[in-house]
Amino acid sequence: MHTRTPLTLLKSLLCTAAIGALVASCAPLDKAAPPVATLTLPKKANLKQLEEGRQVYATSCTHCHGPARVDRHGSNDRWTQKIMPSMCVKSKLTAEQSVAVTAYVMAARKSLGAQ
Numbered sequence: 319m320h321t322r323t324p325l326t327l328l329k330s331l332l333c334t335a336a337i338g339a340l341v342a343s344c345a346p347l348d349k350a351a352p353p354v355a356t357l358t359l360p361k362k363a364n365l366k367q368l369e370e371g372r373q374v375y376a377t378s379c380t381h382c383h384g385p386a387r388v389d390r391h392g393s394n395d396r397w398t399q400k401i402m403p404s405m406c407v408k409s410k411l412t413a414e415q416s417v418a419v420t421a422y423v424m425a426a427r428k429s430l431g432a433q
Contacts, residue, residue, distance in 0.1 A: 351375050354422070357429040364421070370414075371422025378409045379419070388423050389430035395407035397423065 354368045375388070379430035392401065402423060 346385040347376055347380065350380075350387045351422075352426055352429065356426075357425055359405075359425060359429070363425065365416050368422045368425055371418035371420070372426075373413065374415045374419040376423055378411060378415075379405070381409075388426045389432035392433060394424065394427060397427065 323376075351372055354365060354372055357368070359365075368382070392406070398420070402416070402420045406419065411419065
């Protein structure tokens with residue numbers, strides 16, 4: 319019979335808690351910025367670009383804003399003309415990252431019903 323030492327039990331408990339925290343931390347992001355596979359997209363949507371955009375959103379945008387919902391804070395015009403251009407510059411994104419995150423945010427906003 320295998321006997322667990324207190325240290326082994328503690329390691330197991332910490333590992334379980336870490337996995338639980340990791341899983342729980344994904345929920346707010348999925349609600350704020352839905353996975354690309356869940357979006358209503360046109361047939362010719364560039365899925366690779368949208369996935370890259372969501373990744374940029376998850377790493378760059380949430381760094382300052384947390385998992386803020388992409389369908390809030392103004393109209394689509396405001397997002398494309400003011401918010402995204404200024405935030406992409408402020409975040410020092412490459413041109414490719416800027417295009418990808420803008421495409422993702424606008425697709426997610428549309429899918430979530432933002433106007």
